[in-house]
Amino acid sequence: MFLQKTILFRLGTKDFQWxxxxxxxxxxxxxxxxxxxxxxxxxSWQAISGFDACIESxxxxxxxxxDNVGLDYLLFQSKANECKSSFYEVTGAQxxxxxxxxxxxxxxxxxxxxxxxxxxxxILFMASLSLIFSKTVVIPIEEVETVSRPFHKRK
Numbered sequence: 088m089f090l091q092k093t094i095l096f097r098l099g100t101k102d103f104q105w106x107x108x109x110x111x112x113x114x115x116x117x118x119x120x121x122x123x124x125x126x127x128x129x130x131s132w133q134a135i136s137g138f139d140a141c142i143e144s145x146x147x148x149x150x151x152x153x154d155n156v157g158l159d160y161l162l163f164q165s166k167a168n169e170c171k172s173s174f175y176e177v178t179g180a181q182x183x184x185x186x187x188x189x190x191x192x193x194x195x196x197x198x199x200x201x202x203x204x205x206x207x208x209x210i211l212f213m214a215s216l217s218l219i220f221s222k223t224v225v226i227p228i229e230e231v232e233t234v235s236r237p238f239h240k241r242k
Contacts, residue, residue: 110218117212128201141170
């Protein structure tokens with residue numbers, strides 16, 4: 088046998104609308120974070136699309152760098168490392184040492200995170216709108232109690 092009690096937790100009354108206050112604060116925070124995540128998303132897309140141009144401007148041709156000696160190669164390495172470090176700072180994705188082009192996995196790694204962040208904040212913004220337009224929120228909390236049977240001594 089179980090006894091069930093249902094307790095209603097009510098957020099918001101006629102005098103003061105806690106749900107609207109919570110929704111407004113959450114809405115302000117989510118709008119700011121939406122703007123930030125959109126900026127990060129567009130920055131990462133720009134870094135992905137501009138990485139090859141940066142490497143080409145460093146002096147990398149389609150055949151690659153044939154000789155690994157000389158001042159031209161050291162200058163190329165320095166500029167290529169600047170491209171790689173700026174790409175890492177913007178996106179968080181790293182290009183390995185001897186590589187001078189992005190793979191599709193690296194591009195996806197660099198772009199999927201900011202897009203997921205943007206959609207997370209968009210969903211939270213929708214939740215804040217639902218809090219703003221609802222008068223009260225009632226959350227049922229159930230308590231389950233077990234009834235113990237009487238204890239009888241064995242003879």
